[in-house]
Amino acid sequence: MPPLEALPPTTLTQNTPPTPPTSLKPMMSSSSPRIQAHTFIRWMNNKLVKAEKPLVRSLVRDLQTAVPLITLVGVCHEGGLPFSFHEECDSEEKRGENWRGFLHFLVQEGVLDQEYQDNSTEDIMAGNVKLILGLVWMLIEKYHIRTSNARQAMLDWMQVVIPAANIRNFTTDWNSGRALSALVETCVPGSVPEWNVLEDSQAVDNITSAMQVAEEDLSIPALLAPDDMANPEVDDLSIMTYVSCFNTTLTQNLLFWLRAKLPNRSIDNLTVDWSNGVNLALLVEALAPGSWGEVEDITPDTAEDNVRRALSLSRDALGVVPLLTVEDIVSMEVSELQMATYLWQFRTGKVSSEYAGHTAQRCYTSGPGLTHGTVGERSTFTVNTANAGVGDLNVKITNTGDEDMQAQVEDMGLGEYCVTYLPSTPGDHLVSVMWADQHVPGSPYRVRVLGPPDASKCVISGDGLHIARPGWPAEILINTQTAGRGDLNASIQGPQTNMELEIEEYGEGRYKGRYTAKETGDHSLFVFWSSEPVPGSPFLVHVEDSLPASAMIKTTGGRMLQTERVHLAGESIELDVDTQEAGEGQ
Secondary structure, eight states: OOOOOOOOHHHHHSOOOOOOOTTSOOOOOOSOHHHHHHHHHHHHHHHHHHTTOOOOSOTTTTTTTSHHHHHHHHHHSTTOOSSOOOSSOOSHHHHHHHHHHHHHHHHHHTSSOHHHHHHHHHHHHTTOHHHHHHHHHHHHIIIIIOSSSHHHHHHHHHHHHSGGGOOOOSSGGGSSSHHHHHHHHHHSTTSSTTGGGOOGGGHHHHHHHHHHHHHHHHOOOOOSOHHHHTOTTOOHHHHHHHHGGGHHHHHHHHHHHHHHHSTTSOOOOSSGGGTTSHHHHHHHHHHSTTSSOOGGGOOGGGHHHHHHHHHHHHHHHHOOOOOSOHHHHHHTOSOHHHHHHHHHHHHHOOOOHHHHHHHHTTOEEESGGGTEEETTSOEEEEEEOTTSOSOOEEEEEEOTTSOEEOEEEEEEETTEEEEEEOOOSOEEEEEEEEETTEEOTTOSEEEEEEOSOOGGGOEEESGGGTEEOTTSEEEEEEEOTTSOSOOEEEEEEOSSOEEEOEEEEEETTEEEEEEEOOSOEEEEEEEEETTEEOTTOSEEEEEOSSOOGGGGOEEEOGGGOOTTSOOOTTOOOOOEEEOTTSOSOO
């Protein structure tokens, strides 16, 4: 883009006719005409260059014919211009016809009123810079920001989009670069994550870096020079013109978020698609489940009732401020920017305690980190909140010493989170998962954390360790509850045959091993815990056709005979003794 010509000092300081009466749309004056003029020219040229039209270098000289402004509005106006004009102005008469036709069109568009046209045409043609700047601003307001009362509308918008920046104006609040960096971070997450600690003394550098990200990642041109934005005398219209360039990205992000929350609805805009209140009602229900009730009964025929109830429920259930009225939304008497400002609040809304219980119940969790873990190894699980409305995910993990452990929560997008933690001590841990300050189903979870495998702590028992009979099942019991996390393997080797034991886990950390010997003779029984032999392994097993009578006696007793627990003195214990295979005896 070619360089701008400096405005002649006499042009900026000349005596100008008074501004039209206050009953007319006010022409905005500036405390820094140089900054405003350069910003507005850059804005115009950014539009004109895309249309391959001649560019503007001087507000006074290049706008004398009105052709650049007419061309600009033609680029911005849907459907082209309904009036003809002279592209080549070789006479004062043609120049006057251009200006009168152009201003008359702006009156019809609602940009100007008739009184302004009557009072100001000659002054604009004479090069009155204040009136020209005011006219360009009203074109920006109409065709770029696309709302009336842009100052208040943009202020409301920035306050909901970057609330932590505490925006109160479009002058000094933007001098340090923190506000712009916060805006860029919102549009490009991760680009300026520490915007809130930027120093005032580095204002120009802060602004330069943020503008560079905006231009490279969002194709937003730097309409202001960084040192102009850092200037305490910068005017609010210049900053609003630049900041409003972010509106397209922000509204597109908002539409993407709304479509994700209402996947079964066709949402193409922020105006007409919301006027009957159906999408608004469904959004409230999606973010605060259970708040609306029977959403199947919602019909476009009751638009005013839908919107009225949605405005009320969104305030009570989500804390969304009703910036618009029922009539505003139903009749669409608001701009897209004003509707976007209202809807953006849903992104940051918090479910009130009255509705939070329904919200948390829509979450579901999965993953091994909710049931077991190993010291020194990362445990993970996922939490899905896609259908749980809005809220904050809080995860608290407590070990056996009642000490809180650090949990890393990663947002995977679309309402799914991955939680990772690293156990450092064995024993039972409690994992609490809360959404909107309420426990999700199953929370808190008891997680059994084991230490590294230690085969020496395995306890082996059972007759099958020492004696067996060919063709008869033999059984051993292996208790690994204090042996850490590991893998159990057992096999038996006979004089001629080898076999693996059938392993069955019948309790937490408790196993049964079964085998059926096929031949007589001494066998070796090997038991390994994570490739390490347990105490006593290998065991010597005598396999004989005839065993001592005592070896053939089987005892049972169900829950009354539990050899792996201590029985209390005086406790009655029942058992059955089967001697059918033991021969005669007492």
